[in-house]
Amino acid sequence: MRKDFVEIDSTQSESEIAFVERYWTAVWEREGGPKAAINKIPGKAEYRIMQPYIESLSPGARLLDGGCGLGDWSAYLTRKGYPTLGLDISRSTVAKLKELFPDVEFAVGDIRETGLPADSFDGYFSWGTFEHFEEGLERCVAEAWRILKPGGYLFISVPFDNFRHALRATFDRRRKVDPRSGKERFYQWRLTRPEVRGLLARGGFSVLDIRPIHKRQGVLRSLHHEFGFPYEWLATKGLGIVLTPFIPGGLVAHMLMAVAKKPLPQPVERGDGI
Numbered sequence: 001m002r003k004d005f006v007e008i009d010s011t012q013s014e015s016e017i018a019f020v021e022r023y024w025t026a027v028w029e030r031e032g033g034p035k036a037a038i039n040k041i042p043g044k045a046e047y048r049i050m051q052p053y054i055e056s057l058s059p060g061a062r063l064l065d066g067g068c069g070l071g072d073w074s075a076y077l078t079r080k081g082y083p084t085l086g087l088d089i090s091r092s093t094v095a096k097l098k099e100l101f102p103d104v105e106f107a108v109g110d111i112r113e114t115g116l117p118a119d120s121f122d123g124y125f126s127w128g129t130f131e132h133f134e135e136g137l138e139r140c141v142a143e144a145w146r147i148l149k150p151g152g153y154l155f156i157s158v159p160f161d162n163f164r165h166a167l168r169a170t171f172d173r174r175r176k177v178d179p180r181s182g183k184e185r186f187y188q189w190r191l192t193r194p195e196v197r198g199l200l201a202r203g204g205f206s207v208l209d210i211r212p213i214h215k216r217q218g219v220l221r222s223l224h225h226e227f228g229f230p231y232e233w234l235a236t237k238g239l240g241i242v243l244t245p246f247i248p249g250g251l252v253a254h255m256l257m258a259v260a261k262k263p264l265p266q267p268v269e270r271g272d273g274i
């Protein structure tokens with residue numbers, strides 16, 4: 001696993017919660033709010049991958065959205081007939097979501113220790129959240145296993161330690177800031193496919209699928225970081241669209257998505273003499 005750092009200035013020496021709250025308020029403003037974001041869900045890679053598993057569940061199956069952020073996924077899936085609890089550590093985020101979506105259940109909580117009952121969800125998805133704890137992802141996985149019903153599905157996305165990152169780490173010796181200088185803070189873990197597989201398997205899950213997603217976002221990041229293209233240029237966006245189909249996901253894709261299942265209990269074998 002590889003650590004990503006984010007540069008901090010004096011205004012960012014705030015707590016983790018204050019940092020995520022400030023960050024998410026900015027994202028909401030940029031995206032035009034959670035209500036606008038709902039319409040984009042059916043076209044998202046995560047949705048296309050999870051859809052067949054969700055549709056195989058009984059109607060009314062209960063889902064958990066861990067680190068729900070904009071709350072758009074919780075609202076979308078609840079309205080599709082899968083009551084979804086949106087859980088987030090940010091109190092102000094949850095307060096805003098309760099006002100915006102009174103028909104959807106939201107709660108403040110920590111995905112590492114939710115306090116939710118064991119074996120209580122048919123599916124649990126968490127996009128871009130398990131990787132944000134420097135202690136590692138294990139507690140998130142253990143808690144997911146605990147609260148899922150046997151046979152329940154876990155869907156996660158985490159930053160992909162792709163070939164481009166591996167190359168950069170090997171050859172880029174131009175780091176501007178020393179992480180030990182106090183000018184950077186831990187931001188997230190980046191994982192390879194075998195690392196995600198091992199993490200979930202050690203947590204007791206059967207791993208059903210792991211694949212790179214958000215390839216175009218990775219291409220845009222590469223154009224920006226390796227070639228200096230500003231993100232806002234039309235030329236950058238155009239190049240991203242043209243190049244993406246020709247570049248393998250393993251080279252640049254931004255995230256990895258995994259689908260796993262909490263196994264059903266094995267029937268107890270009876271001996272011959274019984």
Ligand SMILES: C[S@@+](CC[C@H](N)C(=O)[O-])C[C@H]1O[C@@H](n2cnc3c(N)ncnc32)[C@H](O)[C@@H]1O
Nearest residue numbers: 020067068069088089090109110111127128129
């Ligand atoms: C990168 S965002 C992802 C948001 C959303 N899942 C999405 O994909 O748009 C991470 C979210 O996790 C929340 N978060 C961070 N630490 C958390 C924790 N320990 N428990 C629950 N939520 C947490 C943040 O407040 C933020 O909303």
